[in-house]
Amino acid sequence: MESRAVPIVGRDDEQERLSAFVTAATGGSLVLRGETGVGKSVLLEYAVELALHQGHTVVRATGVEAEAGLPYAGLHQLLYPLLPKTTGLDAETRAVFDAVFGHRDISPPSIMTLGIAVLNLLSEVAVDRTLLLVLDDAQWFDDGSAEVCGFVGRRLTGSAVKVLIAVRADVASRFDTAALAETAVPALSAEAAARLLDDRYPALDGSARRLILEHARGNPLALLELPTHLDTRSRTPEEVFGAQALPLPRRLQHLYSARIAALGEDVRAELLRGALDGVGAGPGPDHRYRMDDVDAAVSSGLVDIDPLSGDLTFRHPLVRSAVVQMATPNQRRAAHAALARVHRDNLERRASHLAAATVDPDEQVAALLEAAAVSATRRGGAVSAVAWLTRAAELSETAHVRSRRLADAAFIAGHSARLGQAQRIVQLDPAPDGRRSAAAVLASEYLALYGHGDVRSAHRQVAAAIEALGAEESPEVRSRLVTLLLATSQYAGDAVLWARTHQLLDAQAALCQPLLRIYSATWSDVVRHGASAAADLEKLSADLAQLDPWDVTRLSVSAYHLDVLGDYRPYLQRIVDRELATGAAATGITMLHLIMLDQMATGAWEDAEQTGRRSLERAEELDYGLFAHQSRSYLAQLAALRGRYDEARELHALVDSWARPRGVGFLTQAADAAATTVALSEGDFETAYLLAIGITAPGEFAPYTYQASRSLLDLVEAAIGSGRALQARTHALAARAAGLPDISPRLALVTFGALAMTAEDDAEAAEMMARAENHAAARRFPFELARIRLAHGLRLRSTSGETAQRYLSTAADMFGRLGAPAWAERARTELRAVDGETRSAAIEHTVLTAQERRIAELAAGGLTNKEIGRQLYLSPRTVSSHLYRIFPKLGVTTRAALRDALNRQN
Numbered sequence: 001m002e003s004r005a006v007p008i009v010g011r012d013d014e015q016e017r018l019s020a021f022v023t024a025a026t027g028g029s030l031v032l033r034g035e036t037g038v039g040k041s042v043l044l045e046y047a048v049e050l051a052l053h054q055g056h057t058v059v060r061a062t063g064v065e066a067e068a069g070l071p072y073a074g075l076h077q078l079l080y081p082l083l084p085k086t087t088g089l090d091a092e093t094r095a096v097f098d099a100v101f102g103h104r105d106i107s108p109p110s111i112m113t114l115g116i117a118v119l120n121l122l123s124e125v126a127v128d129r130t131l132l133l134v135l136d137d138a139q140w141f142d143d144g145s146a147e148v149c150g151f152v153g154r155r156l157t158g159s160a161v162k163v164l165i166a167v168r169a170d171v172a173s174r175f176d177t178a179a180l181a182e183t184a185v186p187a188l189s190a191e192a193a194a195r196l197l198d199d200r201y202p203a204l205d206g207s208a209r210r211l212i213l214e215h216a217r218g219n220p221l222a223l224l225e226l227p228t229h230l231d232t233r234s235r236t237p238e239e240v241f242g243a244q245a246l247p248l249p250r251r252l253q254h255l256y257s258a259r260i261a262a263l264g265e266d267v268r269a270e271l272l273r274g275a276l277d278g279v280g281a282g283p284g285p286d287h288r289y290r291m292d293d294v295d296a297a298v299s300s301g302l303v304d305i306d307p308l309s310g311d312l313t314f315r316h317p318l319v320r321s322a323v324v325q326m327a328t329p330n331q332r333r334a335a336h337a338a339l340a341r342v343h344r345d346n347l348e349r350r351a352s353h354l355a356a357a358t359v360d361p362d363e364q365v366a367a368l369l370e371a372a373a374v375s376a377t378r379r380g381g382a383v384s385a386v387a388w389l390t391r392a393a394e395l396s397e398t399a400h401v402r403s404r405r406l407a408d409a410a411f412i413a414g415h416s417a418r419l420g421q422a423q424r425i426v427q428l429d430p431a432p433d434g435r436r437s438a439a440a441v442l443a444s445e446y447l448a449l450y451g452h453g454d455v456r457s458a459h460r461q462v463a464a465a466i467e468a469l470g471a472e473e474s475p476e477v478r479s480r481l482v483t484l485l486l487a488t489s490q491y492a493g494d495a496v497l498w499a500r501t502h503q504l505l506d507a508q509a510a511l512c513q514p515l516l517r518i519y520s521a522t523w524s525d526v527v528r529h530g531a532s533a534a535a536d537l538e539k540l541s542a543d544l545a546q547l548d549p550w551d552v553t554r555l556s557v558s559a560y561h562l563d564v565l566g567d568y569r570p571y572l573q574r575i576v577d578r579e580l581a582t583g584a585a586a587t588g589i590t591m592l593h594l595i596m597l598d599q600m601a602t603g604a605w606e607d608a609e610q611t612g613r614r615s616l617e618r619a620e621e622l623d624y625g626l627f628a629h630q631s632r633s634y635l636a637q638l639a640a641l642r643g644r645y646d647e648a649r650e651l652h653a654l655v656d657s658w659a660r661p662r663g664v665g666f667l668t669q670a671a672d673a674a675a676t677t678v679a680l681s682e683g684d685f686e687t688a689y690l691l692a693i694g695i696t697a698p699g700e701f702a703p704y705t706y707q708a709s710r711s712l713l714d715l716v717e718a719a720i721g722s723g724r725a726l727q728a729r730t731h732a733l734a735a736r737a738a739g740l741p742d743i744s745p746r747l748a749l750v751t752f753g754a755l756a757m758t759a760e761d762d763a764e765a766a767e768m769m770a771r772a773e774n775h776a777a778a779r780r781f782p783f784e785l786a787r788i789r790l791a792h793g794l795r796l797r798s799t800s801g802e803t804a805q806r807y808l809s810t811a812a813d814m815f816g817r818l819g820a821p822a823w824a825e826r827a828r829t830e831l832r833a834v835d836g837e838t839r840s841a842a843i844e845h846t847v848l849t850a851q852e853r854r855i856a857e858l859a860a861g862g863l864t865n866k867e868i869g870r871q872l873y874l875s876p877r878t879v880s881s882h883l884y885r886i887f888p889k890l891g892v893t894t895r896a897a898l899r900d901a902l903n904r905q906n
Contacts (some may be wrong), residue, residue: 008042009199009220010192017183018047021162022132023054029153029163029573031175034185037221040166043185044134047164056130056162065141072100074145075118078133085124093117111144115151122152126160135165139173145677150178151578169317170301187218196220201227206621207383207582215321222318256322259300267296271303272327274312276353277319277342289342333357348372355391366395370405373412377548380578382416385409390425403429404474407439411480414446415550417585417622438477441465445484450586453662454628455492459500462488466504476640482508482516483554490523490706491626493665498524498704514540515551522558527701527709530743534562543815544571549584556594563744565598566780580618589619589627596634600641601746603782603818608638626664629655633667637675641783643821645678652678669695669707677713681822683884686865686876692718698727699734709740709747713787716754722880723864723895729758745777746784753788757795765795786814790827794893797834805834833891848889853902855882856890860898 008015014032021030032040047863052057061078083101086094096117097108109117135149136139153163167175169184188196193213197204204212204227216222260268270291279290291312297303304315314320324332336357343349351372354365369392373385389409396402406429413422431437436444436490445461448454462485469478482505489501505520521529537558544552552575556568557821572591579588592615599608612635619627636651652671659667672691679688692715694885696708712735719728732754752772759765769792772778778785793807808831815824850857851872858868865876865883872879887893890901 008039008046009196010188011039011043011185013417013589014043014183014185015046016323018043018164019050021164022050022056024162027130027156027157027159027161029165029180030182031178031182032164032166032185033182034166035169035187035219037219037461038185038187039220039713040185041136042220044136044164044166048132048134051130051132054130056132057125058132058134060134060136063137065133066556068140068142070142072142072144072148074135074138074141075114075148076101076145078135078145078149079118079121082121082125085121085588088121088124089117090718093120097121097561111147111151115148115155118148118152119155122161123159126241130160130162133161134165135163138165138175139171141173141175143174146174146178150174150180150411153178153180153489165744188220188223189218193218193220193223197223199228200224204824215318219318222526234615244401256302256319257300257326260323260326263296263706267294268323268327269331269335270294271297271323272331273339275314275323276332276335276356277339277349289339317525333359347375351388355388355395358395361397362395363397366392366397366401366405369395370408377412378545380549380581380583382412382549382579382583383418384582385415386416386418386421386425393428394512403437403439404476406556407437407442407474407477410439410443411476412444412584415584417624419447419451421445435468436465437623438469438473438481442477442484445488449484449488449491450624450626453491453629453659453664453667455488455494455663456497459485459488459492459497463500463504466508469508476506479513479516483519486516486519486523489704491664491666493669493704493706494663495704515554518558519554522561525704526561526706526743527738528703530562531739533558534564534744537562537564541568544568549575549579549699550587553587553590553594553741557590560594560597561744563746563777563781566602569595569598584623586624589615589622589624592618593627593630593634596761599632599781600638603783605638605642605819609635610821612638625658629664629667630670633670633674636671637677640674641678642819643681645682648678666706669705673707673711673714676718680714680717680721681820682881683721683822683826683887684877684880685718685884686880688714688718689722689724698724699730701734701738709735709743712740712747712750712754716757717787717791720757720894723859725758728754729760732758745775746781749775749778749781749788750784753784753791756788757791762795762799765792782814783818783820786811786818786820786823786827790812790823790830793827793834794830797830797893802836805831808834829888830893833888848886852882852886855879856898856902859883859895860902862895 004145017030021028032043034040048058048060059078059081061074062610063074064824074850079097083097096114099109100114122131122133140151141149149163149165153165156163165175165180167173187193189214193216197209197212197216200223201209208227212223216226240403260271261270267361270293273886274289274291274294291303294303296716298305298312302315302319303312305311306313314323320659327335333356336353340350340353340357343353344435347368351365351368355369360366369388373388373392376382376388377385386409389412393402393405393409396405406425410425413419413425426437426440426443429437429439431440441461442465445458448458448461455593462481466478466481466485468482485501485504489498492498502520502524505516508680514536518533518540519534522537537555541555544555547555552568552571556565556572559565559568572595575583576588576591576595579585581589592611596608596615599605599611605740612631616628616635619625619631632651633655636648636655639648639651652675654735655667655671658664659671672695674697676688676691679685679691692711695711696702696705696715698715698719701708712731714746715731716728719731732751735747735751735754749772752768752775756765756768756772759768769788772788789807790811793804793811796804796807808827812824812827813832815821815827854867854872858871859865863871865879868874869876874882883895886898890898892898
């Protein structure tokens with residue numbers, strides 16, 4: 001059957017049963033039974049199409065509630081298209097139909113007589129083709145019609161007539177005792193419900209999707225109807241305070257309205273209190289309202305008794321919604337007021353009910369809502385906090401306090417990935433002189449930075465807003481503007497913008513706040529300002545649970561720059577899921593970035609890959625361009641480390657082409673660092689050196705360039721590999737002179753490693769190597785430690801083979817465990833070369849090609865890659881690649897050793 005344009009979702013078993021029924025050679029009857037909206041009509045339509053495809057005659061009827069009391073109204077609707085066929089029946093049978101349908105004024109026949117007449121008529125119609133009778137909403141058939149249909153349905157075996165009937169499970173009818181074959185139509189499985197919703201509403205945002213799936217409980221009608229009646233852009237205060245009730249379309253409300261209206265006033269009030277407090281809404285607080293004295297609602301099929309707990313619960317979430325919507329505004333407010341008294345000891349529940357019960361401005365209620373918003377934010381409920389603060393603003397008694405609360409709501413909305421909502425909130429509070437308010441600047445420039453990466457425009461607008469701040473501006477708004485300016489400056493990575501930032505902050509005296517001092521020191525230039533920040537960071541981070549999620553994240557960013565992020569990662573991993581779901585989702589993406597960076601640093605690369613993919617997916621879903629490309633830059637570095645060079649190059653190109661025109665130096669530096677790792681992994685030291693000095697020149701750490709210190713080993717190793725020993729040594733000494741070991745444990749490790757790699761004598765190399773290996777945090781950074789051990793093993797190869805072998809073996813094992821194939825192979829190659837016998841054999845049996853030998857001779861003569869390339873008409877990169885292959889063949893690692901190795905081969 002291929003005629004349906006839209007496939008039926010999640011009904012494979014039911015379709016199989018219907019297909020067997022329709023195509024069977026003999027007649028029969030089948031009842032489809034399920035709750036309202038579960039999809040019975042869709043299945044009937046499937047059966048009709050299949051029957052028509054088979055060449056059957058199809059007759060359809062639908063029960064109508066308004067005609068349920070009219071004798072034989074349902075039967076008349078069903079048989080009306082067939083009555084012309086009665087002319088072929090005997091006079092006695094025709095008389096039965098005339099009596100039933102009012103053509104003659106005679107006594108109506110018995111059910112059996114009428115049933116036999118109907119069987120005769122159906123047999124007459126089905127002489128040439130199978131006849132399928134389809135009855136939808138048959139629970140509304142009048143009793144007489146239902147009994148006749150039951151009588152007929154039990155006598156169709158062996159005929160060419162089939163009857164297919166759909167009835168509601170929650171409405172009693174004569175078909176309940178008709179003894180006809182039945183098949184249940186249950187709610188859709190969770191998987192099928194999600195698939196149906198996603199197929200029909202692919203653009204639905206995550207929170208609305210979860211809300212609808214929760215309330216629909218697999219009911220297809222609810223899944224398809226609710227999204228069109230829900231504002232999916234944000235959850236309004238009515239939704240949050242109103243009680244777990246979705247706006248219910250009339251089609252769905254009608255299902256329960258009559259039964260609710262028939263209840264007494266006290267019962268309806270009790271149901272309303274239960275509905276407004278979320279009774280039966282899934283897992284919730286133990287102190288959720290408990291309904292009582294609602295036996296009538298139980299009898300009406302609106303309320304069930306939980307078999308485990310004995311608690312009363314609504315039969316379906318849509319019942320709860322219908323109860324709320326049928327109540328008047330005054331009834332709802334009275335119920336909320338009663339519930340606020342019930343929950344007087346629960347801050348958030350009391351505040352939410354008071355907010356819904358209050359009409360006029362009330363500062364006491366507004367303050368309670370504000371306190372609830374603070375509590376919710378720190379527990380991962382930033383989405384709810386936005387609504388509570390907006391409602392608190394509406395109930396504020398003064399314009400100044402109202403403005404402050406709206407600004408808070410807009411700020412949290414921005415961090416909750418609801419940028420459009422943030423913009424709408426600030427429009428509720430325009431500045432009196434027509435200028436944009438500070439809150440409006442925060443909302444718009446937050447979007448400019450994180451959505452579009454527009455660092456220069458954002459910096460200019462935020463700086464202007466800070467300059468224009470009046471003395472009356474709240475400390476919160478001032479602090480938030482300064483923090484956004486610092487974040488914009490960090491992403492720009494531009495010395496000129498940072499100078500402007502510090503000039504503004506000095507003039508505003510904003511850095512008197514400890515948090516802002518930490519951010520300014522660590523986000524700007526950790527080489528020049530980071531050493532003094534570590535103690536303050538530890539003090540301010542003593543109790544992360546008491547901080548807002550964005551401050552937790554900002555302190556964690558500072559921890560990353562100081563290379564102590566591992567102390568924060570367990571807490572971030574505990575809260576990131578809740579922030580992404582119901583909290584500060586944008587902040588949650590930054591948490592994922594930080595978790596990924598620490599996983600990379602500690603060698604958990606497989607976990608880091610999964611975290612990075614997750615952050616990229618979430619950033620793309622929320623349309624945060626800056627965060628998406630930041631994820632790609634980290635994934636590029638990870639791909640380079642793991643030997644997937646084509647992937648790394650592709651990601652590098654994507655990030656660079658987006659970030660460089662916008663001046664997002666933070667990302668261009670990260671992308672270039674990944675490209676440097678690719679070149680080093682491939683042994684292309686010339687390219688690696690050119691990329692590394694693009695970040696910072698040898699012997700200095702460019703101001704406000706966060707990758708300058710992080711790429712220390714890259715520049716040193718690339719310089720040594722490309723024959724620039726002087727530049728390598730200069731850079732290592734500059735690291736020590738700049739005090740890098742005092743800034744962070746990682747910088748201490750790499751500084752000592754760089755000094756060991758470039759030491760002028762073996763004693764200094766041994767001392768620096770010992771300081772690197774014995775550093776308390778050395779093993780927290782396994783990749784850097786393995787690189788340093790590899791380099792030291794190469795240095796010792798000619799003087800202490802046994803010690804060199806130990807270093808190289810350890811490095812090879814570490815690279816292997818990390819999953820860095822190129823580095824592991826390089827270490828293994830050097831390890832084989834250390835063994836004198838193997839080394840001699842390798843040299844003896846290794847034959848250089850003519851071109852390789854010529855390149856080796858020129859390099860041994862002191863020519864640079866560029867000079868060799870000029871002589872041989874090759875690119876410097878090709879020369880570097882040849883040398884990468886030549887070195888292991890000759891058992892050397894530096895150009896200085898090339899001459900002796902070539903002489904041994906002669």
